[in-house]
Amino acid sequence: MSFINYLSREINCKLVYYGPGLCGKTTNLQFIYNKTAPEAKGKMISLATEQERTLFFDFLPISLGEIRGFRTRFHLYTVPGQVFYDASRKLILKGVDGVIFVADSQIERMEANIESMENLRTNLAEQGYSLDKVPFVIQYNKRDLPSAAPIEELRQALNANNVPEYEAVAYKGDGVFDTLKAITKLVLTELKRGSGG
Amino acid sequence: MNPQMVMYEEEFNQIQAVVERLVKEANAKVVFIVDKNGQLIAAAGDTENLDTTSLASLTAGNIAATGGMARLLRENEFATQYHEGEKANIHIQLVGNRVILVVIFDSRSSLGLVRLRVRRASDELNAIFEALLTKVQSPDRNDVLTEITDADIDNLFND
Ligand SMILES: Nc1nc2c(ncn2[C@@H]2O[C@H](COP(=O)(O)OP(=O)(O)OP(=O)(O)O)[C@@H](O)[C@H]2O)c(=O)[nH]1
Ligand SMILES: [Mg+2]
Numbered sequence: 001m002s003f004i005n006y007l008s009r010e011i012n013c014k015l016v017y018y019g020p021g022l023c024g025k026t027t028n029l030q031f032i033y034n035k036t037a038p039e040a041k042g043k044m045i046s047l048a049t050e051q052e053r054t055l056f057f058d059f060l061p062i063s064l065g066e067i068r069g070f071r072t073r074f075h076l077y078t079v080p081g082q083v084f085y086d087a088s089r090k091l092i093l094k095g096v097d098g099v100i101f102v103a104d105s106q107i108e109r110m111e112a113n114i115e116s117m118e119n120l121r122t123n124l125a126e127q128g129y130s131l132d133k134v135p136f137v138i139q140y141n142k143r144d145l146p147s148a149a150p151i152e153e154l155r156q157a158l159n160a161n162n163v164p165e166y167e168a169v170a171y172k173g174d175g176v177f178d179t180l181k182a183i184t185k186l187v188l189t190e191l192k193r194g195s196g197g
Numbered sequence: 198m199n200p201q202m203v204m205y206e207e208e209f210n211q212i213q214a215v216v217e218r219l220v221k222e223a224n225a226k227v228v229f230i231v232d233k234n235g236q237l238i239a240a241a242g243d244t245e246n247l248d249t250t251s252l253a254s255l256t257a258g259n260i261a262a263t264g265g266m267a268r269l270l271r272e273n274e275f276a277t278q279y280h281e282g283e284k285a286n287i288h289i290q291l292v293g294n295r296v297i298l299v300v301i302f303d304s305r306s307s308l309g310l311v312r313l314r315v316r317r318a319s320d321e322l323n324a325i326f327e328a329l330l331t332k333v334q335s336p337d338r339n340d341v342l343t344e345i346t347d348a349d350i351d352n353l354f355n356d
Contacts, residue, residue: 195342
């Protein structure tokens with residue numbers, strides 16, 4: 001749920017990175033954090049297990065440029081991908097303005113991707129959102145690995161609606177900002193549309 | 198989609214006044230208000246050396262987690278939480294099931310005093326947010342979003 005502050009002249013939005021365990025959600029945020037100028041970011045918070053698996057969420061506030069004199073600020077969250085953290089995933093989705101699905105390209109993770117996508121649809125529906133309506137992009141991550149499935153195969157399994165999709169190697173940063181730009185554009189466009197503009 | 202949270206100068210000033218008074222009356226170090234999605238709405242007191250953005254997001258996460266626990270127990274949301282530290286204590290109050298009022302205090306104050314002052318502040322805040330919500334839903338409000346063009350959005354990424 002976006003937050004428009006007429007006093008500080010800010011538009012605040014919430015983005016959530018979703019996807020199966022170890023697909024690279026946290027890595028996306030870490031790269032964004034490392035490449036964002038200090039004045040445009042806050043602290044990155046990771047609530048993680050000792051093995052660096054996300055336990056509740058990662059959080060990173062960043063600000064982009066101004067629109068009509070309003071600073072645009074985005075709160076980036078990741079969910080924990082491991083199946084048994086479903087209750088936490090539902091909580092993180094509350095009030096979301098845009099979703100990035102990070103798929104793990106490895107052929108052996110195809111099932112996990114599909115299961116996570118279905119889980120996203122279900123959990124959004126519980127909040128009264130439809131995955132077909134909410135601003136949504138897909139990132140095919142880990143393109144560097146030899147066992148990466150062909151894009152066409154991933155697309156067929158995960159992108160029936162033809163939403164914007166990006167190939168990525170998150171730990172190198174390939175595709176990370178393209179994905180972020182795409183979702184922020186969709187979110188702002190939806191905000192404008194939702195307000196009747 | 199959810200309705201937006203919107204803040205105008207008039208309501209902000211009212212909220213800020215409540216928050217600043219609460220700092221004084223409760224002998225608190227810091228008082229802040231967060232919406233349930235973790236957006237900081239107002240803060241007062243000794244906020245200089247405090248990462249209020251991070252605190253706001255963690256507070257909302259905390260409330261979301263206990264809210265989830267409450268649902269599993271078929272309880273209403275736990276409206277109040279209190280955490281006692283060695284130097285700092287933190288009192289968290291859900292206001293009108295919409296925003297979260299956080300008071301950080303030390304040994305110069307006491308839980309009893311904080312509770313007492315929070316109760317009154319909650320009532321006042323509730324009324325202010327109630328009014329704000331009505332205003333946000335009225336159709337003739339001046340809305341920056343309707344003026345945004347596609348070119349504006351594209352330009353955001355050209356620099
Ligand atoms: N080879 C390769 N490894 C990657 C890539 N992106 C991330 N990784 C690695 O994959 C592992 C898991 O990444 P995380 O970002 O922690 O995964 P996550 O999606 O946050 O996992 P959960 O928190 O359990 O949901 C780490 O060791 C990363 O370095 C990539 O593009 N290629
Ligand atoms: Mg993670």
